[in-house]
Structures are given as structure tokens and as C-alpha cells.
Amino acid sequence: MTFSPETRADLGRFWSTLERSAEIGVGRPGGLARLTLTDDDRLMRDQFVQWCEAAGLTVEVDEVGSIFARRDGTDNSLPPILIGSHLDTQINGGRFDGIAGVLAGLELVRCLNDAGHVTRRPLVIVNWTNEEGARFSPPMVASGAFVGKYAVDWVHDLIADDGPRFGDELARIGYHGTRPCKAGEIDAYFELHIEQGPILDAEGRQVGVVTGGYPSHGMRVRFDGQTAHTGPTPMDLRHNALIAGARWLTAVDDIGWDFAVGDGKATGSRLTAWPNKPGILSDTAQAVADVRHPDPVTARVMGEKMRRALFASAAMAGCTAEIEDEWFWGGDIFDRALVDGIRDQAIRMGFDWRDIRSQAGHDAYHLAMHCPTAMIFTPCKGGITHNNAESCEPEDFLAGLNILLHAVVTRADR
Amino acid sequence: MTFSPETRADLGRFWSTLERSAEIGVGRPGGLARLTLTDDDRLMRDQFVQWCEAAGLTVEVDEVGSIFARRDGTDNSLPPILIGSHLDTQINGGRFDGIAGVLAGLELVRCLNDAGHVTRRPLVIVNWTNEEGARFSPPMVASGAFVGKYAVDWVHDLIADDGPRFGDELARIGYHGTRPCKAGEIDAYFELHIEQGPILDAEGRQVGVVTGGYPSHGMRVRFDGQTAHTGPTPMDLRHNALIAGARWLTAVDDIGWDFAVGDGKATGSRLTAWPNKPGILSDTAQAVADVRHPDPVTARVMGEKMRRALFASAAMAGCTAEIEDEWFWGGDIFDRALVDGIRDQAIRMGFDWRDIRSQAGHDAYHLAMHCPTAMIFTPCKGGITHNNAESCEPEDFLAGLNILLHAVVTRADR
Incomplete structure (x- = not known):
């Protein structure tokens, strides 16, 4: 053989x-x-x-x-x-x-x-x-x-x-x-x-030739506030970092819905706070979120909205916000000759293929x-x-x- | 002696x-x-x-x-x-x-x-x-x-x-x-x-004669959704319990601000989710929140808004919500004769006192x-x-x- x-x-x-x-x-x-x-x-x-x-x-x-x-x-x-x-x-x-x-x-x-x-x-x-x-x-x-x-x-x-x-x-x-x-x-x-993702399965395709990735922008952030009693503390004297985080993840989710037509996505995936207990306002919180869109310009707009929502959410909760880590990925990053080589093999062997982007x-x-x-x-x-x-x-x-x-x-x- | x-x-x-x-x-x-x-x-x-x-x-x-x-x-x-x-x-x-x-x-x-x-x-x-x-x-x-x-x-x-x-x-x-x-x-x-609370200190009083408590309504709730990838999952197929929780705490905070004139307070104090990790949508979350207002009717309205926001927030995130525990406290619960006896002693001894309600x-x-x-x-x-x-x-x-x-x-x- x-x-x-x-x-x-x-x-x-x-x-x-x-x-x-x-x-x-x-x-x-x-x-x-x-x-x-x-x-x-x-x-x-x-x-x-x-x-x-x-x-x-x-x-x-x-x-x-x-x-x-x-x-x-x-x-x-x-x-x-x-x-x-x-x-x-x-x-x-x-x-x-x-x-x-x-x-x-x-x-x-x-x-x-x-x-x-x-x-x-x-x-x-x-x-x-x-x-x-x-x-x-x-x-x-x-x-x-x-x-x-x-x-x-x-x-x-x-x-x-x-x-x-x-x-x-x-x-x-x-x-x-x-x-x-x-x-x-x-x-x-x-x-x-x-x-x-659901595309190949929905279309009944056998394989996807990946041409690139959805431009994506993610960040891990930190909010700082102040502990206080949940009861007597007036709303305007509160610095509840948990609320800063909740407001930001809510705003990020809204961005996802605003750009869902066109296949945008926005995700709040993580929120931790301290002490995060009944009876006390939290003085710190950490959160992770990202946005993705097939169009690079739209992805950039979504990312900028996510960033501005961060500081707006912190302000609404009387807290400060800091971006601890930030990442970008996706775009047309794959090698044209390699992608063509893959597509050529799909065609040669008669598979049902389509070009696709990774999300x-x-x-x-x-x-x-x-x-x-x-x-x-x-x-x-x-x-x-x-x-x-x-x-x-x-x-x-x-x-x-x-x-x-x-x-x-x-x-x-x- | x-x-x-x-x-x-x-x-x-x-x-x-x-x-x-x-x-x-x-x-x-x-x-x-x-x-x-x-x-x-x-x-x-x-x-x-x-x-x-x-x-x-x-x-x-x-x-x-x-x-x-x-x-x-x-x-x-x-x-x-x-x-x-x-x-x-x-x-x-x-x-x-x-x-x-x-x-x-x-x-x-x-x-x-x-x-x-x-x-x-x-x-x-x-x-x-x-x-x-x-x-x-x-x-x-x-x-x-x-x-x-x-x-x-x-x-x-x-x-x-x-x-x-x-x-x-x-x-x-x-x-x-x-x-x-x-x-x-x-x-x-x-x-x-x-x-x-800040009242006695702000007014320079020596003591507060507590006549009752702010009517308060709190709840511990649970959201159920489904894990999925944060990237390719379309917005309308998401069931992110963390977002359900974040939306609810945001709504509760909004209720607090809506009733802040009149001394209403609303607090999101705790939010946990699982897995609560980057890259994956969370399938469960638990949250604790409460509302308080000196006027019992207003407190009831705030509590009802908190309850309705719970189910609205879950729905917006494609999740279900359940109230695991719920509590009410406050109101004019203290004994008139005892309260009068305390006030009488304050007057008799010449202290600078005021009636006050516990929050x-x-x-x-x-x-x-x-x-x-x-x-x-x-x-x-x-x-x-x-x-x-x-x-x-x-x-x-x-x-x-x-x-x-x-x-x-x-x-x-x-």
C-alpha cells in the first residue's frame, strides 16, 4: 500500500x-x-x-x-x-x-x-x-x-x-x-x-473552509467601590462594585442585541465580587466580556461601545473601573495559499463544502x-x-x- | 451605694x-x-x-x-x-x-x-x-x-x-x-x-428612640439557563443565567434610584453564577436583593417592581427564574409603652434625642x-x-x- x-x-x-x-x-x-x-x-x-x-x-x-x-x-x-x-x-x-x-x-x-x-x-x-x-x-x-x-x-x-x-x-x-x-x-x-456554530449542520454541509475569524474584542475589568450597609446607606452615597459589574454586563448584552442583525454577538461571561454577601455592599468586582462581529468596522464600534459602557456603568454605581487585560483577535488572518489548498482538496474529493469564518x-x-x-x-x-x-x-x-x-x-x- | x-x-x-x-x-x-x-x-x-x-x-x-x-x-x-x-x-x-x-x-x-x-x-x-x-x-x-x-x-x-x-x-x-x-x-x-445610618451624627443628636423599621422586602432567587460557547451562539439562542442575574440587579438598582427621593433604597448584594468562566455561558445563577422605604405602600410597590423585574430579566436572557426565599420586615413593630419608656428616660436625663426608624x-x-x-x-x-x-x-x-x-x-x- x-x-x-x-x-x-x-x-x-x-x-x-x-x-x-x-x-x-x-x-x-x-x-x-x-x-x-x-x-x-x-x-x-x-x-x-x-x-x-x-x-x-x-x-x-x-x-x-x-x-x-x-x-x-x-x-x-x-x-x-x-x-x-x-x-x-x-x-x-x-x-x-x-x-x-x-x-x-x-x-x-x-x-x-x-x-x-x-x-x-x-x-x-x-x-x-x-x-x-x-x-x-x-x-x-x-x-x-x-x-x-x-x-x-x-x-x-x-x-x-x-x-x-x-x-x-x-x-x-x-x-x-x-x-x-x-x-x-x-x-x-x-x-x-x-x-x-450551527451553520454547517443547518445547511447540511460536510466541511467548512475557514477563511478567517470574526473580529473580536474582549476585556477583563475591575471595579472598585466601598463596603457599606445595604439598608441605611442612601442611594447617592453607595459605591457598590457588584452593581457596577451588573450594569456593565447588562450594557454589553444590550450591545449584542443591538447588533444581532448582522450576526454580532456580545457576551458577559464572568462576574465576581467581594464580599458578595447579603447585608453588605461589595467593594470590588471583576468581570469579563467580549464582542464579535463579522465586519471589522462594526466590531470596532461594538468594542468602543463596550469600553464606554464600562466607565458609564462604574459611574452609575459610584465606582471606578480599570481595564486589567484586553484582547483582540480574528480578522482575515489565515494564509491564502493554505486556505486555497484546503478548498482544492474539498473540490477534488467531491465534498459538500463552504467558506466559513470562525467565531x-x-x-x-x-x-x-x-x-x-x-x-x-x-x-x-x-x-x-x-x-x-x-x-x-x-x-x-x-x-x-x-x-x-x-x-x-x-x-x-x- | x-x-x-x-x-x-x-x-x-x-x-x-x-x-x-x-x-x-x-x-x-x-x-x-x-x-x-x-x-x-x-x-x-x-x-x-x-x-x-x-x-x-x-x-x-x-x-x-x-x-x-x-x-x-x-x-x-x-x-x-x-x-x-x-x-x-x-x-x-x-x-x-x-x-x-x-x-x-x-x-x-x-x-x-x-x-x-x-x-x-x-x-x-x-x-x-x-x-x-x-x-x-x-x-x-x-x-x-x-x-x-x-x-x-x-x-x-x-x-x-x-x-x-x-x-x-x-x-x-x-x-x-x-x-x-x-x-x-x-x-x-x-x-x-x-x-x-447618618441621621444622628448629621444632626448632632446623642440618641435615637427607635419607633419602628423601614418596611423591607428581600428575596433570594435562582436563574436557570444553559451553557454554550460565548462566540458562535446567536443572541437569540442564548440562555446565559449570569446575564439574567446582572439584568435583575441592574433593574433593582434602578428601582432604588426611582424612589430615592422619599428615602427609598434598593440593593443587589449578591450574585453567583456557574461556571462563571470566560468562554462559556453560565447555566445557573443565584442573586439576593432587597428594597426598603419608610412608607409601607411605597415599599410594597417597590417590592412588586422588584418581583416583576425578576421575571422580565430572566426572560430577556432566555432563562427561567424562581424565588427561593423571600422575607419581609420592618413597619411599626415596636411596643408603644416600651418606646415611650425609652423616650421618657431620654427626656428625664436631658439627652438630645429624636425619634428614628431603623433601616x-x-x-x-x-x-x-x-x-x-x-x-x-x-x-x-x-x-x-x-x-x-x-x-x-x-x-x-x-x-x-x-x-x-x-x-x-x-x-x-x-
Whole structure:
């Protein structure tokens, strides 16, 4: 058996790896709660490493715990092609989000092994640490460090919602690696991911050719006020940071509705306050929100409205506001030649495809800052994700897997 | 030395007990964080019991941990007079809120001891468990159980914000008493408390004769939605319980401003959500809010607006809402004869007094459901409370202490 344009991935074998993954870090019925750098994350990492080594790959772990499984090419002086995603999940996560992308890389390698084909350029399958940000904020932190956006020390000092330090948890689960967290020269990065939106499923498409991401603007903010009694304190003498936060998240939600025609979205996802107890006004609060829109100008307007609403909300509650962290992503960031290569394979193999834009953030956004990058989206039922009801059938991956296989090999062999 | 209309409390001795209390459960600078049923609460209780026993009182602890320190009368067949408040504080609490009322009872007993006077009716100094509700919700739970509003088992099963069960914490600190939690016949209940509002201080008054409380209506509610991705989920398919909660607290705050002329207040004091993390919409949230107004009809209107805003806010976020708990307090609940007796003493001793209404909740509200009850308010600087900046001078207690002394003895000796 040799590698040819007719070679196809083994859907059953790929699915069996997803089923094994779904046994590790079981969450609500049907879902996963495999938070980054937990014991379950370690179990899954161990399983992945075992599969990679069995497939003849050389495994390295970098300083922030990302796993790199390398398959040499015929010319190892050439920069490698990376294929990856993440094995961690949300606290009420599904079985496919991220996981499918890592295991698609593994299936690709297994196909090449079966075919006895060695690509010209080396291939590296990657599991990025903490894509979800469900335990350590911000999300996509390891891919960010990889491309130089975050310093390794800064990542190590992140504190989990449940207390421990990122660096300590890395060491505890045995994934504090020594490979320098530094991208070096990379020929291309491919990431397959479930769409996490309803479009492919609603249109009955087999695959999405991802042309870019919705321009997005998010921020983590802090409000400062003053504790006082909830009863006798007159309204005009109050400095209730919880109300500042509630007003801001309400205003952000209003922005989402104002721009919903045109597919804008705005989300308040987190609000904490202290003391946050009956009988007392809170003196501090933290909140996280973001806005997204397919049109960059509109996204900018939404972001500016979110920022102004921040200070207006704080003022209405007699508090001060401060932006602690702010991020922008999305736009037309993917590589034209890579995207065309993916679309070409979809056409050649006769799949029902469409161009699509990502609305979620992905490690690919960070990689795109550094090297030619592209993504492939596969359908998921109703677009439901970050929920234990996230659902895919093996056939949902047929097009995506085979397109990934041939797009990567074509690129690697050129 | 005998007891006479000229007898006066020892302000320095009273202040020294406040200073000792301020050493136990130290919080932010100048303040206390002596949460109920913690180790610090135990230390303070032990100190209080030691003082009571040294003053010749008989100490009993009831099934919910309230401490009753009894001084027999000359006719112990008569129902006792209770004088009390609470020794627990908010998490950013002051040194006087509640504490002054308990220690005023102790000073009263010490005065009577000095004068060698035994009242006709017995006197009981009370420390009510968990007035603040800063660790176990609801507040004022032990006085509520005392008058039959809450069942003892229900109180024991309350869960602290930090995890443990009320009954277990009672046992752990050694205050799971055997005295039945049941009021029995009581002649009268007196409670001295700092005003926790700015009125006495602003007007330069020495004391407030509390005629009743602002009618108040509070609720703890729950919102249910669905987790989903913050990015691709269209606005009209979202069920973000955090946003339901944020919208409700915003609406409640608006109600407060709408009725601020006329001295209405509305407070959102607590909002928790799950998962409450970046990247995911929350599927549950809990919130606590209340409204208060001096006019009962207006208070009812504000409460109804709060209730309707609850369901409107949930609907706007695509969630459901449920009222888990609801409470009403305040109104003209204090005993006319007792209030008159307090005012008479203020006039007789020449203090600068005014009638005033309580805006905060107090254990006295529960006692008023059961027996003749009245309160005395003492000034506090700027009305600041539930804050480490809460501040009083010894002289702020001069009028209140002496009025309490003579009002109680007059009542007890009749």
C-alpha cells in the first residue's frame, strides 16, 4: 500500500481514539470536564503520548506543557508542518471540541505509516496546553507563549480559579517540559476543529473552509467601590462594585442585541465580587466580556461601545473601573495559499463544502501571527458546544479528516 | 451605694470591653472580620461567657448557639426581660455593630452589681448567633428560630459559603447547647445598636428612640439557563443565567434610584453564577436583593417592581427564574409603652434625642413578633458601617447606655 490521491483516513480508527478520550475526565452525562493541568488532563496526555510513541513519533514537552510529537521527513533541514489543537475541555465541555483536532493529526500519521510514506518536510502533531482558559485565564495561553505573545515566566505565575499556580501544576502532573517554548521556523500550521456554530449542520454541509475569524474584542475589568450597609446607606452615597459589574454586563448584552442583525454577538461571561454577601455592599468586582462581529468596522464600534459602557456603568454605581487585560483577535488572518489548498482538496474529493469564518478563538489565531496557518471546520449538531450535549457522528469527520490528510501531505511534499 | 435615678453606667468600663472585643477576629485596619461560628467567634464567645460568669450570671447556650446569661430577680416566677444583640460581624465589619448592644447588657448588670440592686423581674443578656448572615444565609437566623420562625433542624442544615454545615460548626466550636430554642414567656426585649445610618451624627443628636423599621422586602432567587460557547451562539439562542442575574440587579438598582427621593433604597448584594468562566455561558445563577422605604405602600410597590423585574430579566436572557426565599420586615413593630419608656428616660436625663426608624434588619424584629420590644440607637460617624471605617467615640454611648439602664430597671422593677 502506497500513499496516493485515493488514500483515505480510517474513520473507525479515528473514532475509537475519540471514544477512549471520552472516558477520561467524565463530566455531565455525555460530556467532559477535563480541565487543564488536572489529574484527568495528565491521564489524557499520557494516553496521547503513548499513542504517539506507538506510531513512531518523537515526543517533546515544552516549558508550558505543550506536547510536540514529531515525524521526521526526508529532508529534515526544512521547517516542519504543525498540526494541532487541544485536549483540555471546558468545565461543562463536550467530547470533540479541540480533541478532534489533535486526534486527527494522530490519524494522519497513522495513515502515512500504513502507506509507508515519508513526507519531504517533517510533521509535528501538537497538543497546546490550556486552550480553554477554564481554569487559568487567559485561554490559548500556551500557543500565545509559543509565538512570543506571553513570557514563559508570566504563564508559570498564572493562578488557577481553584488556587494553584500554573507552573506548580505543570510540575505536579509531570508535564513541565524542557523544550524551549519558542516557535522557530515553521512551514505551516493546520488545525481541524468542530465548527462550534450551527451553520454547517443547518445547511447540511460536510466541511467548512475557514477563511478567517470574526473580529473580536474582549476585556477583563475591575471595579472598585466601598463596603457599606445595604439598608441605611442612601442611594447617592453607595459605591457598590457588584452593581457596577451588573450594569456593565447588562450594557454589553444590550450591545449584542443591538447588533444581532448582522450576526454580532456580545457576551458577559464572568462576574465576581467581594464580599458578595447579603447585608453588605461589595467593594470590588471583576468581570469579563467580549464582542464579535463579522465586519471589522462594526466590531470596532461594538468594542468602543463596550469600553464606554464600562466607565458609564462604574459611574452609575459610584465606582471606578480599570481595564486589567484586553484582547483582540480574528480578522482575515489565515494564509491564502493554505486556505486555497484546503478548498482544492474539498473540490477534488467531491465534498459538500463552504467558506466559513470562525467565531470562537483558537490556537490557530496565535499561530497565524507567526506562520502560514489555516483551519478546517467539521459539523456539530445544532452548533451546540461548551455543553455536555455537544454531539457529532463519525461521518461528520469524513470530509475534514481526508482534506486535512491530503492538504498536509501536498504541502509537506512540495 | 444603692441604685437611684442618678445612677450612671461606667462608660470607661464599657469601652474597655469594646476594646477587648476589637482584638478578636481582627479584619481590615480598625475593623473586624469575626464571622459566625468561626474560631474567632468562639474566642469572643468564651470571653463574653467569662465576663458574664464573673458578674455572677448563669450562662446557658441554646440549640442554635445563642448565649443566655441570666441574673435572677426578686420574683423569679415573673417572665424575664431580655437585653441583647450579636457578637458576630460582617467580613468587612466594624467594632461596634451588634457588639455594643451585647456589651451594653453586660455593663447594665455590672452597674446593678455595684449598686447591690436586684430587680423584681429576672434579666437575661443575650448574644444571638449569626445575626449578620455573612457566612450562613439568612441573617438573624437564631432569633428567628427562637420565636418559632425557623425550625432548629432547618437551621442546623444551613451550609456556609465556605462549605461546612451550621450544626457541625456549632459543635466544632463547642456552642451546640442544650437549652431548648424556644422563646417562652418574655416580659420585654431591649436592644441597643449603633444607628448604621447618618441621621444622628448629621444632626448632632446623642440618641435615637427607635419607633419602628423601614418596611423591607428581600428575596433570594435562582436563574436557570444553559451553557454554550460565548462566540458562535446567536443572541437569540442564548440562555446565559449570569446575564439574567446582572439584568435583575441592574433593574433593582434602578428601582432604588426611582424612589430615592422619599428615602427609598434598593440593593443587589449578591450574585453567583456557574461556571462563571470566560468562554462559556453560565447555566445557573443565584442573586439576593432587597428594597426598603419608610412608607409601607411605597415599599410594597417597590417590592412588586422588584418581583416583576425578576421575571422580565430572566426572560430577556432566555432563562427561567424562581424565588427561593423571600422575607419581609420592618413597619411599626415596636411596643408603644416600651418606646415611650425609652423616650421618657431620654427626656428625664436631658439627652438630645429624636425619634428614628431603623433601616437595617435586627434581631429585635424577630423578638417583636413574640413580645414587647424596643430599640435604642446610638450615633456612629457618618453612618458608615459594614466597613472597617465604622467609628464611634465613648461619648457616643453615654445617652444610650444610661437610657437602657434606667428603662430596663424601671420595667423590671414595676
